[in-house]
Amino acid sequence: MIETIGITKTIGEKMILRGVNLRINQGESVAILGTNGAGKSTWLKIVAGLLKQSNGDVLLDGVPRKKDDYSQQQRLGYLGHQSFLYEAFSPVENLQFFAKLYQLKSPDKRIHQLIDDVGLSFFKHEPIRSFSRGMIQRLAIARAILHEPDVLLLDEPHTGLDQQAVSLFNRLLLDLKAEGVTIIMVTHDFPQINAICDRAVILRKGKIAEDECIRGRPVSWIHSLYEGEALSS
Ligand SMILES: Nc1ncnc2c1ncn2[C@@H]1O[C@H](COP(=O)(O)OP(=O)(O)OP(=O)(O)O)[C@@H](O)[C@H]1O
Ligand SMILES: [Mg+2]
Structure with a gap:
């Protein structure tokens, strides 16, 4: 279970988060929505331990989140705008590097399987320097879930x-969801929210404005929620 209690974040004069209270149970799949600059990435980075909040608490199973807590880090997989990948390395070498970081035992089979899963087998020994943006994103996904x-x-x-990668990735996410993995996804992509998530949280100006179950709801309903026009029926 993940809980953020009264999270605020101020950078310089700017108050980016203004008291975010959110509790997400294990196995939930939650979309975090909001307009550009609403504070979504900031909140996610704080949960990931990449950024320190100004005030408030982040709890992981009731235990305060600590930046360098290895066992907490081991439980979280973060995929942000930066890939954290090394461009001189091939996909195999990149994943071997991260496997070492996570101290995985005999990771080779999993590394090759994941590279297969994200459709990069043909390029697995090429330095990623020349990869397209989508190819890098595919490898970044593999990197984020490598340590299970x-x-x-x-x-x-x-x-x-x-489109092919979106389908592959969504299938992967749905399999992980079926295994009980918690999915917290910041996105502007409504069809993907509809495919993956059961709950939508909308941030406006650094605060939670909506928090609703969206299971079985059409994309149009999620849109209305986003616009602040959803009916309660
Ligand atoms: N390092 C920083 N220094 C100054 N301001 C920052 C910094 N990081 C974020 N901000 C500001 O915080 C606000 C929220 O940023 P954040 O990246 O969390 O938004 P977001 O909801 O993820 O937006 P987007 O949909 O565009 O990704 C923005 O106004 C941004 O300019
Ligand atoms: Mg963002």
């Missing part, structure tokens, strides 16, 4: 993916 985290923190993960 049980909470996924995804910031606009479908960005740059072609």
Whole structure:
């Protein structure tokens, strides 16, 4: 379970988050929505431990989130705008590097399987320097789930993916969801929210404006919620 209690974030004069209270249970799949600059990525980075909040608490199973807590880090998979990949390395070498970081035992089979899953087998020994944006994103997805985290923190993960990759990725996410992995996804992509998420949280000006179950709701309903026009029926 992930809980953020009264999270605020001020950078310089700017108050980016103004007290975000959110509780997400294990196995939930939650979309975080909001206009550009609403504070979504900031909140996600704070949960990921990449940014320190100004005030408030982040709890992981009731335990305060600590930046360098190895066992907490091991449970989380974060995919942000930066890929964290090394351009001189091939996909295999990149994943081997991260496997070492996570101290995975005998990771080779999983590495090759994941590269297969994201459709990069043909390029697995090529330095990623020459990869397209979508190819990098595919590898970044593999990197984020390599250590089998049980909470996924995804910031606009479908960005740059072609239709085939979107389908592959969504299938992967739905399989992980079926296994009980928590999925927290910041996105502007309504069809993907509809395909993956059961709950939508809308941030406006650094605060939660809506928090609703969207299971079985059409995309148009999620749109209305986003615009602040959803009916309660
Ligand atoms: N390092 C920083 N220094 C100054 N301001 C920042 C910094 N990081 C974020 N901000 C500001 O915080 C606000 C929220 O940013 P954030 O990236 O969280 O928004 P977002 O909801 O993810 O938006 P988007 O949909 O565009 O990705 C913005 O106004 C942004 O300019
Ligand atoms: Mg963002």
